Amino acid sequence: MGFEDKHEFTLLQLKDGSPFLVLQSMDDPRLGLLVADPYSFLEDYPIRVGEAEQKLLRLQNIRQVAVLVTVSIPKGEPEKTALNLTGPILINHQAKLGLQVPQVDGKFPNQVYLHMPQE
Template sequence: MAKKNERIVETRLGRLTLPEERVLQFPRGLIGFGDQREFTLIQVREDSPFLVLQSLDNPSLGLLVADPYSFMTEYEVVIGEADRRLLGIDSREQATVLVTVTIPQGMPERTTLNLSGPIVVNNEARVGLQIPQTDSRYPAHYTPGMATPKKS
């Protein structure tokens, strides 16, 4: 049974008891999932760079995500003024940046990161946004290890 400041959440990884401070609010939802507003991050394994961004309202909706800087050093996320206000941050350094990850079954060498739609989270305020990027250097299907185009 969950305590006062906890929730019991069903996920594809099993049932979890989640403290309220681990709930992330996404006021605009995510692209393709605009009606999903509450998520949490679940560590896949202690030795893994991957997390699951798990919907709290839909147990079958969990997106594999990772810190893009674990795979590449040059990645500039542009966060507009309105998005910074909504997140409650003054600069990108006050937030965690995540990207969705696709790992085809049985073909981990074909893993891709979606660099064109990063998820930005203010960990202190527990607010997140998916912020589409317009820079063509950052594709929706970036293969880790692939050269990142430099700014012109």
């Protein structure tokens, strides 16, 4: 939503087995977003996807879609790492299409803080 002029992205794995990835812009090498699979941290995270979004993503079944959420790590405060649950990014890996789908039902808080050990 915030990068409407950027259309080409790739997912980069940070480390084997890590739930964190970088959604890297192919249009602007300075733009990369830290993202994660929310289901690595939450058991239940329902997402509403309207008909318009389903058509844009060319979704025919749930197995086609990957769900990612952005991750924020405040500078100097890694203990405040948080998942943004209000704007999941859905990716149809077969069609190679992605879309941010804002969630407005208010079922979840805006962010969930992760309790991560400090190394």
